[in-house]
Amino acid sequence: MSDIERIKVPTMAEMMAAGEIPEILFWVGCAGSFDDRAKKITKAIVKILHNAGVKFAVLGAEESCTGDPAKRAGNEFNFQMQAMMNIQVLDGYEIKKIVTGCPHCFNTLKNEYPELGGNYEVIHHTQLIQDLIKSEKLTLKGGGGFKGKKITFHDPCYLGRANDVYEAPRSAMEKLDAELVEMKRCKQNGLCCGAGGAQMFKEAEKGDKEINVERTGDAIDTQANIIATGCPFCNTMMTDGVKHFEKEAEVKVMDVAELIASAADL
């Protein structure tokens, strides 16, 4: 991944100073900025954007938490303070279109910001990837060397049920030469990984099982070699689940962006 350094990641401030306007703002998100595993997903998205010739920028140090976990925990003040600050920054740069690396940022920016004054066209990175492949701005080299492999997609709640995006991640992976298999609970009926609703940031309540173990069990039942996700939090939960079953050698958890970046040989 050392080649990331060859890609200059421009900030909005730099773009503005140079008198340029990006096509799209890449909203990285907190996990994508700070979590070691999620940073790899961020880099994969950057490579895809760069390779497809998309003129993009990030906010960098001007980006702040969308407030999603605060809102789901019930802390509406905390959420709306974040929203107002972010809207000021976004509107200051006259942002029109945003792609997010996280379904939680996606949902919040798309659905909850407009009423607070922030109106943008917001897409999730799997939707962008689907578009880039369709419009042939991004071409995969062959099938990406996944021959004989099985991939199963875990629907993040805030992408799937919350926003009815089920096809984009699947169609983005269609060109891979792997076999796409579905878990017994998928799409509308997909089971949560256990991280949503700010559960990621606290101990689970008392119970007889961890949710991520229950969900990873579904994925392992499909005999897939790769569990694909589109959410950094799902990624963490499923990775922990795979560890629970001691299947790290056989099963990898990857973001759709990483699969596509590797298939495009980026």
Place this chain on the structure above:
Amino acid sequence: MGISNIIFIILFIGAVVWFAFNVKKIISNIQLGRKVDRSDNTGLRWKTMIKVALGQSKMTARPVAGLLHIVVYAGFVIINLEMLEIVIDGISGSHRVFEPLLGGLYSAFINVFELLALGVLIGCVIFFIRRNILRIPRFHKAEMKTWPKSDANIILVIEILLMTAFLTMNAADTNTSGNFLVSSGLKGFLPIDENSLYLIERSCWWFHILGVLGFLNYLPYSKHFHILLAFPATYYSNLLPKGQFTNMHAVTNEVKLMFDPNADPYAAAPEPDPNAEVVRFGAKEVNDLTWKNLMDSYSCTECGRCSSECPANQTGKLLSPRKIMMDTRDRLEEFGANKGVDDGKSLLHDYITTEELRACTTCNACTQACPINLDPLSIIMEMRRYLIMEESNAPQEWNGMATNIENNGAPWQFAQADRLNWATEE
């Protein structure tokens, strides 16, 4: 007009009045809820109602239960057309008033009704077996003890008895030229002398009509009220994306003030308007919820599809979205009956505990699974808001998270200035 007609008229009017009285009570309880505007988008609302309530499009997610439910429901509703005849006969003393009017068509109608009755009968027997002998797990969770459990069985037994009475009545009726499809098969089991047959026919007739009137009045006390409320509940369902949670306007106003560059931070706080309602952030009591939440609680049929899809419930946590609905209804009944007198109890803590609320992942599996688009999640969210914003009741980790978000713009303790470090690090 004979004595039996007079008795009939009195019973009939009594039943209708009692039913209306109970419905009125329920409506006024629902009106205790907070305002929420669901008057928009009437076209889509009608469509949703016709598809989801009338067409039962979400029932068939579980094909066996779904199909049986459609048979029972369609049968039950259509057979009730026959009620029209029964009521006219009961009031006027006629016998099968439509038979001479409809001629040959009459037999056709009754045949259809009989086939449906048979369908309802078989459906209810299978439902009874599924519930009590096969013991489908979702019917036997913690909240399904005592009343909720008997409620479901009482309904099934009533329906079975009503259908049996309807068919036996037709079989025993010697004053009709009709020989109907299903009931003719029962004739062999009945005595042949006219008098006994007359007695059986009359008993079944009375049993059927009294059963129906009784059932009508049982509804408002039962989860079975959903056969009526499913329609408004789906009509007023949430049409926004499931991930879109409400923004609290009271909070928006305060936050906007803080962001207003013209606001004088040292100005004295404006005199609070003595007539203004005290805004409570979130929900502690049923009347802090919206009327739609309250209507939902009366519409819930306790099927448990929500809880059986709930990740928290599946992994042994205390949370059950069905229980959230049932608690809301139970407390609402109690709260409504108190007529404003404080009984020292509240929905939060006395019915629904913090531990339950904390277990929710806000995944929307419950709202997706609910066959009539009910929304346990929005009740959970309102109560979570109350916990945090009114009681400062949060787990330690959440307090840390909030502080981090406030101070460094991320739920973890990383400096906001370092947000772009990934772009240059190895």
